[in-house]
């Protein structure tokens with residue numbers, strides 16, 4: 001099922017290949033200077049590729065619909081289709097394939113750059129989320145790209161997360177595939193990743209143990225709470241990293257203590273009513289422990305924005321631009337095919353099958369004609385050669 005066209009965030013000018021900064025978000029201009037709003041609560045859905053983020057987002061929307069009327073955002077520029085109706089869809093703003101083509105990038109570079117470009121529209125994005133809150137959307141659910149590191153370790157992921165957290169209550173849901181975590185070492189690496197995201201985002205964190213229709217998640221919860229049980233599981237595995245895993249599990253003890261986990265099946269919808277309760281706990285946690293920190297951050301930003309230095313004043317300190325190894329050009333300003341703002345109706349359509357066939361036929365005809373004239377020329381040349389030979393023989 002494909003989503004209905006979302007709202008396009010692009011409207012402003014193109015900024016090179018995207019050079020966003022959190023300071024670009026002018027809080028005063030966004031009518032967000034009064035303080036962190038109560039709603040919508042932003043729920044950022046993260047997880048390893050294939051863990052079930054998109055399916056989870058769809059289920060969460062369904063379960064939260066009546067109570068929280070979620071506003072939905074898709075930030076994965078590379079997905080072909082999403083199984084829910086997104087209010088904002090990055091694919092309506094940035095043409096990921098065109099980004100790859102124009103900047104000569106591979107798939108991951110394309111996603112990062114597309115996200116960077118989207119982030120240059122962060123003020124507009126924040127404004128849309130604010131207005132959604134005023135229209136009665138109590139939650140804003142944000143689905144992120146398949147490649148988790150693209151979001152968690154990129155400047156733009158950081159700007160989006162931090163930007164939202166300084167304007168709205170924000171929490172992170174980490175979707176974990178329980179089926180893939182049955183091996184203690186894989187479980188441990190997944191947990192280390194979750195832990196690193198927690199430290200990086202500094203936001204309330206909920207682990208959704210997904211796919212419990214395929215595998216019960218009690219073993220994961222047991223490994224988190226009972227060190228001996230995890231050691232026993234580890235003993236059964238012959239791996240050279242066992243010692244490291246053992247040490248890590250001890251280190252993560254404190255992390256587990258404060259972690260909220262919930263078993264769900266994004267496919268069947270099992271566990272979602274409990275998950276909603278946990279999400280509300282996370283919101284309370286944000287209000288209690290995190291809001292003061294982010295409130296302080298926003299005050300600092302407001303103060304910084306009030307005293308914006310004149311860039312011209314520091315012109316002498318500016319360095320000299322060094323050309324990059326790659327030929328990174330600004331996107332061609334071409335109305336036919338720009339990387340920015342490709343609302344579905346504006347995207348140059350692929351030729352349909354009939355048109356392609358006609359084009360192929362026309363090409364075929366031309367090739368035929370060329371070939372015929374080549375043969376004709378060849379034969380004429382041969383004939384004139386033979387005539388010349390005959391003339392010479394007659395003269396002799």
Ligand SMILES: Nc1nc2c(ncn2[C@@H]2O[C@H](COP(=O)(O)OP(=O)(O)OP(=O)(O)O)[C@@H](O)[C@H]2O)c(=O)[nH]1
Nearest residue numbers: 048049050051052053054055145146211265266267
């Ligand atoms: N059995 C079962 N399958 C699931 C569940 N959740 C997701 N899946 C399947 O897992 C696969 C990946 O799901 P997606 O929702 O696309 O996962 P994703 O994390 O968004 O994937 P990427 O964005 O491509 O990384 C799909 O085949 C889903 O049908 C679940 O709860 N149970």
